[in-house]
Amino acid sequence: MADLATPMSIRVAATLGLVERAGSGATAEQLASETGTATSALRRLLDHLVTIGVFELDPRSGRYRPTQLGVQMSGDAPAGIKPLLDINSAGGRAELAFVDLLQTVTTGAPAYPHRYGRDFWADLDAEPALRRTFDAQMNWRFREQAPQIARRFDWSRFPTIVDVGGGDGPLLVEILRAHPGVRGRVLDLAPAAAAAAERFAATGIGDRASAAAGSFFDPLPAGADAYLLSDVLHDRDDEHARLILAGYRRAAAPEDGTVVVVEPVRGQGVGTAINLFVLVCFGGRERTVEELAELAADCGLVLRGSAQVADGRTALEFGVAPAR
Numbered sequence: 396m397a398d399l400a401t402p403m404s405i406r407v408a409a410t411l412g413l414v415e416r417a418g419s420g421a422t423a424e425q426l427a428s429e430t431g432t433a434t435s436a437l438r439r440l441l442d443h444l445v446t447i448g449v450f451e452l453d454p455r456s457g458r459y460r461p462t463q464l465g466v467q468m469s470g471d472a473p474a475g476i477k478p479l480l481d482i483n484s485a486g487g488r489a490e491l492a493f494v495d496l497l498q499t500v501t502t503g504a505p506a507y508p509h510r511y512g513r514d515f516w517a518d519l520d521a522e523p524a525l526r527r528t529f530d531a532q533m534n535w536r537f538r539e540q541a542p543q544i545a546r547r548f549d550w551s552r553f554p555t556i557v558d559v560g561g562g563d564g565p566l567l568v569e570i571l572r573a574h575p576g577v578r579g580r581v582l583d584l585a586p587a588a589a590a591a592a593e594r595f596a597a598t599g600i601g602d603r604a605s606a607a608a609g610s611f612f613d614p615l616p617a618g619a620d621a622y623l624l625s626d627v628l629h630d631r632d633d634e635h636a637r638l639i640l641a642g643y644r645r646a647a648a649p650e651d652g653t654v655v656v657v658e659p660v661r662g663q664g665v666g667t668a669i670n671l672f673v674l675v676c677f678g679g680r681e682r683t684v685e686e687l688a689e690l691a692a693d694c695g696l697v698l699r700g701s702a703q704v705a706d707g708r709t710a711l712e713f714g715v716a717p718a719r
């Protein structure tokens with residue numbers, strides 16, 4: 396536990412695609428030539444990967460071959476961990492901010508901007524390839540949950556839904572598929588909104604779904620029957636979460652709009668590691684139902700009810716609080 400040699404070796408191996416390149420066996424020279432790396436340094440990396448059981452070495456041929464454990468690092472392995480290890484993907488890049496955890500614990504501020512010079516979302520906006528890896532990771536992590544969230548919550552009550560911060564639209568697609576009477580719109584930063592529009596056209600629901608580029612810190616389109624916020628509040632500190640919820644309150648007014656927050660909820664199976672990650676990466680936090688209700692109440696929203704809608708995800712339904 397005391398050294399970074401092992402976690403960094405695994406990350407570098409994933410970033411260089413050593414498992415995929417080695418296939419059923421390759422020498423250090425072959426792998427160095429394919430990856431444009433220094434042979435002697437790469438050999439030392441491979442030797443450490445052998446020590447930790449990720450590769451094995453055939454001493455006669457000098458070929459390295461991934462073990463059963465090692466193949467889990469491959470891009471198409473069902474474990475899906477490669478995006479979290481690959482330093483060139485949004486997830487792997489974000490994990491490296493943990494190197495500056497001391498800075499976060501000392502100041503309470505996220506390490507990501509300290510390390511990379513701009514916040515996570517600005518970084519994705521500036522790097523389209525990084526953004527694509529993030530959206531792919533979001534899709535992967537919701538591959539089972541999105542259909543569950545669509546089925547286990549009664550979205551059919553809402554003829555129009557705005558999914559703010561909806562990414563490239565995976566959840567909205569499932570909701571519209573499950574509820575043919577519902578129309579929806581994703582509002583997200585420009586690259587995600589463009590990708591969502593492409594997805595809606597490709598999935599044949601373009602007549603019921605649209606996408607718009609915008610920020611949830613600006614006025615939201617008013618008058619939708621429901622506004623959805625999925626995995627957005629936990630990326631934000633209380634001050635910014637309140638700003639977002641206040642914008643929803645204004646858009647949902649005068650009295651019959653609904654705000655649905657879908658989040659991992661603390662006390663309902665959320666791990667301590669992810670709570671630390673959202674702090675290091677975004678300055679966010681995982682909250683309990685009571686904390687979310689309190690935050691929403693500060694913004695004129697009242698909790699109507701909450702229910703677990705997928706493994707690790709709770710839906711909290713808010714209405715507009717009556718004027719005093």
Ligand SMILES: C[S@@+](CC[C@H](N)C(=O)[O-])C[C@H]1O[C@@H](n2cnc3c(N)ncnc32)[C@H](O)[C@@H]1O
Pocket residue numbers: 516533534537559560561562563565566582583584587609610611612624625626627630
């Ligand atoms: C963790 S992702 C969740 C995506 C999607 N709601 C889901 O659950 O799969 C957070 C989303 O918020 C979006 N986002 C971040 N800042 C935003 C802003 N200022 N305005 C609108 N969307 C924003 C990101 O682009 C990203 O798609």
